[in-house]
Amino acid sequence: MPTLNEFQLPEVYDALESEVRSYCRGWPVEMAGASGSWLTDTSGRRYLDFFAGAGALNYGHNNPILKGALIDYLSRDMIVHALDMATEAKTAFLETFQRLILEPRGMDFKVQFPGPTGTNAVEAALKLARKVTGRESVVNFTNAFHGMTLGSLSVTGNSMKRAGAGIPLVHSTPMPYDNYFGGVTEDFQWFERVLDDSGGGLNRPAAVIVETVQGEGGLNVARTEWLRALAELCRRRDILLIIDDVQMGCGRTGKFFSFEEADIMPDIVTLSKSISGYGLPLALTLFRRDLDVWAPGEHNGTFRGNNPAFVTAKTALETFWQGDAFADQTLVKGGFMRDRLNAIADSHPRITARGRGMAQGLKFEDAPTAARVCRAAFERGVLMETSGPADEVVKLLPPLTTPDHELACGIDILAESVATALS
Known part of the structure; x- marks a missing residue:
């Protein structure tokens, strides 16, 4: 060998x-x-x-099931590139996603196609949170990874990746992730204290962005009670909760969304990676219906309408997520x-x-x-x-x-x- x-x-x-x-x-x-x-x-x-x-x-x-659906679609000379135009493939995906994923979970959410990758989904989530709240700061967590474009990088913890930006990464505040102190102190003590302290130097943030399991950060797993406490803190303080489910969503931890085990409902969710089911580029930013304050075209991208990915995504949902x-x-x-x-x-x-x-x-x-x-x-x-x-x-x-x-x-x-x- x-x-x-x-x-x-x-x-x-x-x-x-x-x-x-x-x-x-x-x-x-x-x-x-x-x-x-x-x-x-x-x-x-x-x-x-x-x-x-x-x-x-x-x-x-x-x-083979997803490949068959893709080959059939392409063999009929169907739409491949369509920006955000209405297409047969997009309609079918949206209807299937609503029926199999959103409705069974009681998620009255809107779906945004921000661009083809996970970092596009995160950028859209951060922009939307700031637009909705009128606030600038976002709280992120130690050892987080959210993407390599500037906004996503600003809420990423890895110093080597952050250094590649070449400019200061601002408007974000890192907080300790669950068990960061090894159980010596409760992680939320610092977060809640500075929110209440007029001398704490923390402006009320627009949002908190968090992974339930930090994949790139070293497979750090947040306890369900920690996630529930975080969700409750955000609810009490009128702070939007963004769950980045780009890597841990689509069933990686068991249920379709990784946050389901904690029985919490975020305000915004990001999905990419396996949402197409076939490795084709596709990303979604999901958010509560009342948060949909975008003006037409305010956030867009040339490849946000990847129709072959809609086909394989729909087929994956029907094949694996009927029950x-x-x-x-x-x-x-x-x-x-x-x-x-x-x-x-x-x-x-x-x-x-x-x-x-x-x-x-x-x-x-x-x-x-x-x-x-x-x-x-x-x-x-x-x-x-x-x-x-x-x-x-x-x-x-x-x-x-x-x-x-x-x-x-x-x-x-x-x-x-x-x-x-x-x-």
Whole structure:
């Protein structure tokens, strides 16, 4: 089996592509095909995908049901690009999303198509919150990640990513995420105190933006009671609550929205990644009906009407979200993953398991070990990435459709990789 140093990319990458590229450095092979939970490179070698496009492929690669709907749509020369014009595909998606997602959850929300990516959805959410309230500041949380454009970056915690902005990132105030102080003090003491203190220096914010599970931040999981307390604080203080569900939504933690377990109702929700179901670019900003104060065209984008993505998104909702079976199956698989990761952690010092649903991982007190584990796993044919402020967490995001035996195989290889990295 080749080692990492023996894999080589075509010379054009070093010669032409920007140094900003990242994933192809950790996985230096040229990929050619994909099906289900597997990728295949140009030499024919297969890789079990525990990355899933950073959570954009919850239903796997080239899901045959979604692919069939897409091929049929394209073969009939239907609309592909339409800005925000009314189209057959858009109508069908909106009606299906309302019937299967919004109505069963009692969400009287409007749907905005802000642009094709998660950061577009976050930018729209921040702009809308400021427009509705007339306030400028937004409260974000330590270790948060919300995107790479300037507004989204201003509410992101990672210092390396923030430094790339090149200008001061203002109008945001970071607060401690749940368990940031390791249980020594209650996280809300600071937030509530400065809101009440005329000398606290915190203007009443337009909104609070939060992830229920911080994926890029290291798989930090907020307790349901913490989320409920946050929602109640926002309600009492007339502060809009934005849940960023770009990575943890669409069933990644079990239920369709990651905040459902906490039994809270945010004012604004952002979705992207797996909402198209097929890896096609699509993003939604959802908000309470009374918050829809946009003027026509006030926030727009050339590619906000990705009609092939509407087709696969509708088909994904109809295939996986007609009832509770898929969510229940995800929770069972997530429990299996967590049990296996706990066993690995129990076998080695200074490692802990963390995560929720099928977003699971291992945190290493010796941060560089995580990268060594991912390298060892790649050499054994499994793709996984690191996350956290020091890249100290090995993060697993397999497709939710991954069969049990493939989950077991991937975690067996992870266990071998941990042993190798620690030897």
